[in-house]
Amino acid sequence: MGRSPCCDKANVKRGPWSPEEDSKLKAYIQQHGTAGNWIALPKKIGLKRCGKSCRLRWLNYLRPNLRHGRFSEEEDNIICSLYVNIGSRWSVIAAQLPGRTDNDIKNHWNTRLKKKLLTKPTKEQQSETRQVFILNQKIKRESASSMQDYNLKEVEFYDNNQLQPVNANIYFPQDELYYPSTMNNVTSAELTCVNQQQEDYGSTRISGSTNLNSIESTSWGDMRSLINSPLVSDYEGCQQDVSFDESMFYGMIQSQ
DNA sequence: AATAGGCTCAACCGCCAGGGT
DNA sequence: GACCCTGGCGGTTGAGCCTAT
Numbered sequence: 001m002g003r004s005p006c007c008d009k010a011n012v013k014r015g016p017w018s019p020e021e022d023s024k025l026k027a028y029i030q031q032h033g034t035a036g037n038w039i040a041l042p043k044k045i046g047l048k049r050c051g052k053s054c055r056l057r058w059l060n061y062l063r064p065n066l067r068h069g070r071f072s073e074e075e076d077n078i079i080c081s082l083y084v085n086i087g088s089r090w091s092v093i094a095a096q097l098p099g100r101t102d103n104d105i106k107n108h109w110n111t112r113l114k115k116k117l118l119t120k121p122t123k124e125q126q127s128e129t130r131q132v133f134i135l136n137q138k139i140k141r142e143s144a145s146s147m148q149d150y151n152l153k154e155v156e157f158y159d160n161n162q163l164q165p166v167n168a169n170i171y172f173p174q175d176e177l178y179y180p181s182t183m184n185n186v187t188s189a190e191l192t193c194v195n196q197q198q199e200d201y202g203s204t205r206i207s208g209s210t211n212l213n214s215i216e217s218t219s220w221g222d223m224r225s226l227i228n229s230p231l232v233s234d235y236e237g238c239q240q241d242v243s244f245d246e247s248m249f250y251g252m253i254q255s256q
Numbered sequence: 257a258a259t260a261g262g263c264t265c266a267a268c269c270g271c272c273a274g275g276g277t
Numbered sequence: 278g279a280c281c282c283t284g285g286c287g288g289t290t291g292a293g294c295c296t297a298t
Contacts, residue, residue, distance in 0.1 A: 016266070016292085039283065055284075056267070091286065106287075107265050 013048045017057055021047055025054055026062045034058075060101045067099035071108055079105060079113060 028045045035041075039051035047054065060066075071079075075097055082093045088109075090102035097105065 014268075037283080050268090052269095052284085053267075059285095060266075088287065102286075103266075110288095111264055 011048065012042075012050045012053070014050075014053075017061075021049065022057070022062060025058060029058060029062075056103075060103045065099055066101065068104070071100075075100070076113060079109060083109065083113075 024045050024047060028041070034055075037051075038055040041047075041051055041054050042049045049057075078096055079093055082096060086092060088106075090106045090109075094100055094102040094105050
């Protein structure tokens with residue numbers, strides 16, 4: 001015997017909600033709340049809708065302080081970072097983006113971000129990306145160039161379990177913006193500390209290459225561990241920055 | 257102008273966990 | 278412990294819109 005349905009499907013209306021249904025539901029919930037029982041709600045209001053449908057309509061469309069419309073670049077970055085870390089736990093991701101629903105984020109990911117981030121670049125694009133990066137690294141190292149040569153991209157690393165943000169700075173080559181979506185492909189990284197007190201940016205750098213494969217998994221959480229490693233944290237008085245070995249850029253996606 | 261194919265997103269489906277009996 | 282009910286969640290669908298031909 002199968003499980004019993006949550007409502008009598010023959011007698012409930014399905015499909016898009018009418019403005020009248022919306023206003024009935026909204027007015028009732030704003031006045032009385034849900035009383036912790038969605039299933040009983042439509043009967044009380046006089047709606048021929050399934051309780052689950054009412055709940056979804058309220059959560060995704062009618063409740064106050066919802067934001068619809070285009071996602072900002074910052075929101076995209078947060079979604080991507082969290083997706084890399086925790087996967088398709090849309091409700092957890094939505095909790096980090098006030099005003100956005102899990103359904104909105106899921107749709108946005110499935111229709112736009114997934115394609116944008118998971119499309120493999122052509123070999124030509126990879127080669128071009130690599131050359132640009134090498135060139136910028138060369139400029140950075142040899143001429144002790146100022147920070148204007150690089151776009152500062154502030155990224156929040158999230159702990160795998162607790163979702164506590166840890167701030168770090170990443171410098172991307174000028175005019176190049178990369179999404180950290182393919183960090184799972186990373187094989188090595190260079191951690192760099194930069195002392196802001198020194199004019200010569202390059203000469204104060206300490207660095208150490210670390211093979212991320214030697215750690216259990218390659219995730220932003222592990223990047224956090226690296227940042228907090230003795231190599232970096234023992235170097236007092238320095239600003240913590242992270243730069244990447246060129247091999248990390250293989251497979252990364254260049255934004256428009 | 258007509259039409260096919262792609263895209264978006266609201267809504268639905270079904271599974272699971274947790275609480276109550 | 279078994280069963281039922283409900284809320285919550287992620288995956289999927291399909292109607293309507295958009296765009297290219």
